[in-house]
Amino acid sequence: QKMYSKMVRLLVVCAINKADRLVVHRVFIISGRRSRRHEKLIQKVSENAPERLDLKCRGASNPIQDRTMKKLGLPITLTVVLLLVYIILQLPEPNWMGETGLNYLYAALLASASFVLVRAIGFVLFDIFFKRRKGHEAPALLRDLFAIVAYFILFMMIYSSVLKRDLSALLATSAVVTVIIGLALQDTLGNFFAGISFHIEEPFHIGDAIRVGDTLGRVEAVTWRTTTIRTNNNTLITFPNSRVARESLEIFPLNNLxxxxxxxxxxxxxxxxxxxxxxxxxxxxxxxxxxxxxxxxxxxxxxxxxxxxxxxxxxxxxxxxxxxxxxxxxxxxxxxxxxGIEVPFPIRHVLLETLEPPIKLQEMDYERVLEEVDIFEPLTQQEKEMVIKGLVKYVYAPGEVILRRGDPGDSMFVICRGKVEVRLPGTDGHPHQVAVLGAGDFFGEMALFTGEPRAADVSAAEETEVLEIRKSVIQQLLHENTGLAEAFSRKITERQMMLSAHLRSTADDVKRTEREKILQRIKRFFGLH
The missing domain is CATH 3.30.70.100 (Alpha-Beta Plaits)
Known part of the structure; x- marks a missing residue:
């Protein structure tokens, strides 16, 4: 177990490049127990970086420390040399370099020391504190930005305090140059600040999959100017940071569900x-x-x-x-x-039909329905065909009102299919159901032949199809055959006798009188003489 833990630690130290980092991350996840799979994974990483692993196993120094010492070695050496030269040149009398020469040497000494100071501070900030807090190395862009700002401040201090130069003229010139450079490098500066925002906000990391526009790829690198991704075709695509910041970005983090x-x-x-x-x-x-x-x-x-x-x-x-x-x-x-399931494929059914047979079938259905209406028994076959041609079909939903009591009307309805409810006001003033009519029944005939207002509320009890017979159709029939008026009045009187128990018990002369009244109302409504 101790040897296994030691190997894991060695892999973490050795895997300092991006490719090895992903593998080491997986080693950490599975490092709870030892298995053959773990040993194969360790062997794979060891093969990818055999030299670094061999150096660590022989007791070589920490790679991060080595890298830091390489950065500090040259500035420290240069600083020590300049310091010795500065001390030596101050010993002889008189000073052959003069005060100006010593000032420039002293400025060079401080500049060299500034390199050492900035790199030392960068090591403490980024390689120690940042790495412990974030769990990964600081981005190169952040390091470079810190170094540029620190060098600028220190060099300005040396320029002003050691060389005794006025900064106002330099800053004024720098401002003009900055404006010119800013106008000339708008896109580059946009990419630069977008790269800074990426490193500060960290919306994605190396190894995450992102979709920029229509392009999907894995993040390979994020610099101060560009973001590079690798697609599934193993091609590298470089996007300016300003475009990545401007467009809609879809992120699929690595090891996220x-x-x-x-x-x-x-x-x-x-x-x-x-x-x-x-x-x-x-x-x-x-x-x-x-x-x-x-x-x-x-x-x-x-x-x-x-x-x-x-x-x-x-x-x-x-x-x-x-x-x-x-x-x-x-x-x-x-x-x-x-x-035994068939994979479906597009199917199209082509149905060939003519338009005349459905029309004929519809007319035959209407003729059959009209035969059941006893009011139209006196009509000849030719007259019935005239009525059929003038029929208008309507379909009503359940509960929908067809007729409302008291409304004016000049048509009647024949039920093709479905049912309707007939309602009249009761003694309490509320409407009560008095009848249910089905296919073959009709209603509203008094409004058609005499023009009376609707006598009851009629609504669909279910989906109902009705045929409307309008006044214009009956008027054409009566003008061609005035004798139909008397036949219609007789049929209407018979229907009222069937519906009313009072009329069924009255004498024949009273019925005749009632029929005459209806006949006169029909003639008056249709303008017959």
């Missing part, structure tokens, strides 16, 4: 109860699908020739999703074959 939706078809003949568990088990067994979240299979849409299902699965490395999608489609095909 990133959801992916894949759509696939299934035939209508196979029920969802069969397809959903079948595909869900397939997705579970596909490599690189995250085991932490169970895949979800659901009905996505009803397409023209198939049911479109959606598979929701989670993946830690989103760059694997094209391979995972392909593997899922492949296994779905084999599962369909084993289960």
């Amino acid at each position: 990133n959801r992916r939706i894949l759509r696939f078809p299934a035939p209508y003949s196979a029920s969802p109860h069969k397809i959903i568990p079948l595909v869900r088990e397939i997705v579970r067994s596909v490599p690189n699908v995250a085991a932490e979240r169970a895949p979800v299979v659901r009905v996505g849409d009803f397409s023209d020739s198939s049911i479109t299902y959606e598979v929701l699965y989670w993946v830690k490395d989103y760059m694997w999703h094209p391979d995972i999608d392909a593997k899922i489609r492949e296994r779905v095909w084999y599962a369909y074959r084993r289960s």
Whole structure:
């Protein structure tokens, strides 16, 4: 166990480049127990960096310390040399370099010491505090920005205090130069500040998958000017940081549970109860699908020739999703074959029909309905055809009002299919149902023949299809055959006698009088003499 822990620590020290860092991250995740898989992984990393591992095993110094000493070695050496020269030149008398020469030497000494100071502070800030707090190395852009600002401040102090130069003229000149450079390098400065914002906010890290516009790739590097990603085609694409900051950015962090939706078809003949568990088990067994979240299979849409299902699965490395999608489609095909399910394909049914037969069939249906209306028994076949041609069909939803009591009207209705409810006000003032009419029944005939207002409320009890017979049709018949008025009055009187128990018990002369009244009202309504 001690040897295993030591090897893990060695790998962490050795893996200082970006490629090895991902592998070491996985070593940390699995370092709780020792196994053959761990040993193979350690061997793989060791093969990628054998020289660094060999140096560490022989007791070589820390790579970070080595790198820091390389950065500090030359400035320290130069500072020591300049310091010795400065001390030596001050010993002889008289001073052959003069005061001005010593000032320039002293400025060079302080400049060299500034290099040492800035790099030492950078080491403490970024290699110690930043790394402990963030868990990874500081970006190169942040290091460079700190160094530029620190060097500028120190050099200005040396220029002003040691060389005794006035900074106002220099700053004025610098301001003009800065404006000119800023106007000339607008895009470059935009990329620069966008890169700074990326390093401060850290919306993504090296190794994450990002989508910039329509391009998906893994982040390889983020510099002060550009962001480089590697696509699944193994090509490198470099984006200016200003474009990455400006466009919509979709981020898929590495080792995060990133959801992916894949759509696939299934035939209508196979029920969802069969397809959903079948595909869900397939997705579970596909490599690189995250085991932490169970895949979800659901009905996505009803397409023209198939049911479109959606598979929701989670993946830690989103760059694997094209391979995972392909593997899922492949296994779905084999599962369909084993289960006897046909893979659906577009189907189009072409129906050829003529327009005349439906019209004839419709007229035949209307003629059959009209035969059941006893008021129109006196009509000849030719006259019935005239009525059929003038019919208007309406369809009403359940509960929809067809007629309202008291409304004016000049038409009647024949029920083709469905049922209607007839309601009249009761003694309490509220409407009560007095009758239910079905297919073949009719209502509103008094308004058609005499123009009386509607006598009752009529509403559809279910989806109902009715045929409306309007005044213009009956008026044409009466003008061509005035004898129909008397026949209509007789039929209407008979219908009222059937509906009213009082009229059924009255004498014949009273019925005759009632029929004469109805006849006169028909003639008056249609303008007959």
